[in-house]
Amino acid sequence: MIIEKIAESRFNDSVFESTVFGKEFSDHMLIAHYKDGKWGEATIKPYGPITMTPAAMSFHYGQTIFEGMKAYKNENDDVFIFRPEKNFERFNLSAARLNMPQIPKEIFIDGLKAIVDIDRKWVPQDYGTSLYIRPVMFATEEAVSARSSNEYIFAILLAYAPSYYEKPLSVKIADFYSRAAQGGVGFAKCGGNYAASFFPASEVQKEGYDQIIWTDSIEHKYIEEAGTMNVMVRIGNKLLTAPTSERILNGVTRDSVLTLAKDAGNDLEIRPVEVKELYDAYKSGELKEVFGCGTAVVITQYDTIGFGDERVQLPHLAEEDSFALNLKKKLKDIQYGLVEDPHGWRVKIEKEN
Amino acid sequence: MIIEKIAESRFNDSVFESTVFGKEFSDHMLIAHYKDGKWGEATIKPYGPITMTPAAMSFHYGQTIFEGMKAYKNENDDVFIFRPEKNFERFNLSAARLNMPQIPKEIFIDGLKAIVDIDRKWVPQDYGTSLYIRPVMFATEEAVSARSSNEYIFAILLAYAPSYYEKPLSVKIADFYSRAAQGGVGFAKCGGNYAASFFPASEVQKEGYDQIIWTDSIEHKYIEEAGTMNVMVRIGNKLLTAPTSERILNGVTRDSVLTLAKDAGNDLEIRPVEVKELYDAYKSGELKEVFGCGTAVVITQYDTIGFGDERVQLPHLAEEDSFALNLKKKLKDIQYGLVEDPHGWRVKIEKEN
Incomplete structure (x- = not known):
């Protein structure tokens, strides 16, 4: 795994005042590219835009899968994630049904742990709040032809999660x-x-x-x-x-x-x-x-x-x-x-x- | 409509020797952005990458629709498209079902005619071949929350189309x-x-x-x-x-x-x-x-x-x-x-x- 840390963190306490789910992204993202039948090395780098062709196949044929997880912090500043193996297994079940490549554990699980570790200051401590973790895979091959893509991006994004639904x-x-x-x-x-x-x-x-x-x-x-x-x-x-x-x-x-x-x-x-x-x-x-x-x-x-x-x-x-x-x-x-x-x-x- | 023509055309005759459908993109693309409840002015500009956040909603929640059309050329170098109104109507039916905004005729139909006109040299003359036209709309809002996007890109891409299936x-x-x-x-x-x-x-x-x-x-x-x-x-x-x-x-x-x-x-x-x-x-x-x-x-x-x-x-x-x-x-x-x-x-x- 390649790690390129952000020069200066964008974090400040007002992040935790947001009441909107999934809009405040943390300092880093994990990106891995699938090409020529294999995954390249995953990179953790500053969160930001990527360049994509508008002919990228996910925009046309919808090959895209994701998972949702959360990171929690207790009063001792310990950070936890919850049953990540279950999400990992389900992600690969989704990938199989959508005819997308399997993601190896070293990218999904190890990547997850590394990025949450690096961005641990973004994990809130208030009971009911958390840092939402979004693993996602989408087709990137440049082609307008109705078939499976041969190229994909796998990413892990982190965003602040206030309590989701407060009222019944x-x-x-x-x-x-x-x-x-x-x-x-x-x-x-x-x-x-x-x-x-x-x-x-x-x-x-x-x-x-x-x-x-x-x-x-x-x-x-x-x-x-x-x-x-x-x-x-x-x-x-x-x-x-x-x-x-x-x-x-x-x-x-x-x-x-x-x-x-x-x-x-x-x-x-x-x-x-x-x-x-x-x-x-x-x-x-x-x-x-x-x-x-x-x-x-x-x-x-x-x-x-x-x-x-x-x-x-x-x-x-x-x-x-x-x-x-x-x-x-x-x-x-x-x-x-x-x-x-x-x-x-x-x-x-x-x-x- | 804003038109920014390519400095030097990428076209050469070897394009028409391709046997792969939808991989050889023409000089230009049309791009229009939807934001704050309305479509901005469409731009025809050189085909190429756009910057997107990996949190763009189409990568996560799959709001993406498209159409497929073709441009044909006869022996007098006249270029034709076929029943574009039908594709326009269907595109907006798809948009409604996917809870995406309607695209106005001035962008879809007028845009289509303008970009095919500008890239007419990319329309092949051989019977059975054509220039494939791909109108597409996809969600671009930066958010990981399972709801409709508030922002979209509409694009028209053009790519060489050899005969699709030759044999039964x-x-x-x-x-x-x-x-x-x-x-x-x-x-x-x-x-x-x-x-x-x-x-x-x-x-x-x-x-x-x-x-x-x-x-x-x-x-x-x-x-x-x-x-x-x-x-x-x-x-x-x-x-x-x-x-x-x-x-x-x-x-x-x-x-x-x-x-x-x-x-x-x-x-x-x-x-x-x-x-x-x-x-x-x-x-x-x-x-x-x-x-x-x-x-x-x-x-x-x-x-x-x-x-x-x-x-x-x-x-x-x-x-x-x-x-x-x-x-x-x-x-x-x-x-x-x-x-x-x-x-x-x-x-x-x-x-x-």
């Missing part, structure tokens, strides 16, 4: 648009999945909702995921979530939350969840909580759910009675290094650079 | 992977649709096929399209093709071919076409031709079709007996300005710059 969200259950086809790319963290979701999201926003809960594309009968989150449903004291599949992202936060729920002795069911089941549970008073989980949002509660033209209001539970808030606190306490880490999820970033 | 192709009918979901973006010419298709295409290439014919994502029961082409089937003397839909691109070549077939008195049926119907017609000897049509390929014949593990060979018709070859000649003759243009499809590029 209002969500509408998809009954027309879809996120993923059977035999498609729903499980991959690829650009196309996100681009396809923005218009349907803007449509529900016109109706006053914040987001969409996606359903299966065939009948809109089953809950799938929420685009930046997996979805969990509490009926009575039972926690339900859809199994991951070719259409649903295998969320690291989802897996962590399910593990913590199991540890807590919660009654869990991982199986297809019908929209009708949710609605019926609401009618009978058994629908206690619905929430999303993902790296950016951690856990976010939904308080209004739209079923077609009907909007239903979920109960407001006291903090101690909420599965969502209890699980969120447990997860964050592990991430921020405040409690024991029974599953070995935290990775401490050593000071080496 | 061998195609496999999709029985596992899918291209488009109901309620998805199949009808839009967006990057994500292409990126998602490359891995499935590479899988059938391992089996010795050139391409995939996509089927519906629910049952793989109906023929949809071929990714860069719409698909037409001739059973007996009847020409069949699927209706366009939210899952199938509304091809300009498809529409032109159907119009020419109607003009010729061919028996046409535009309706869902079952895979089984194709197979049964093959068995009974009634399956005469299957071919794809699209701007890049014009019309390309398929000679081998894979149904699951079974490969069937289509009959080799004499040129005068083939619907595909007859329609292809009629279409090309119009495009190259060799015959009358009864539908007013050709647009002559006047010498103004």
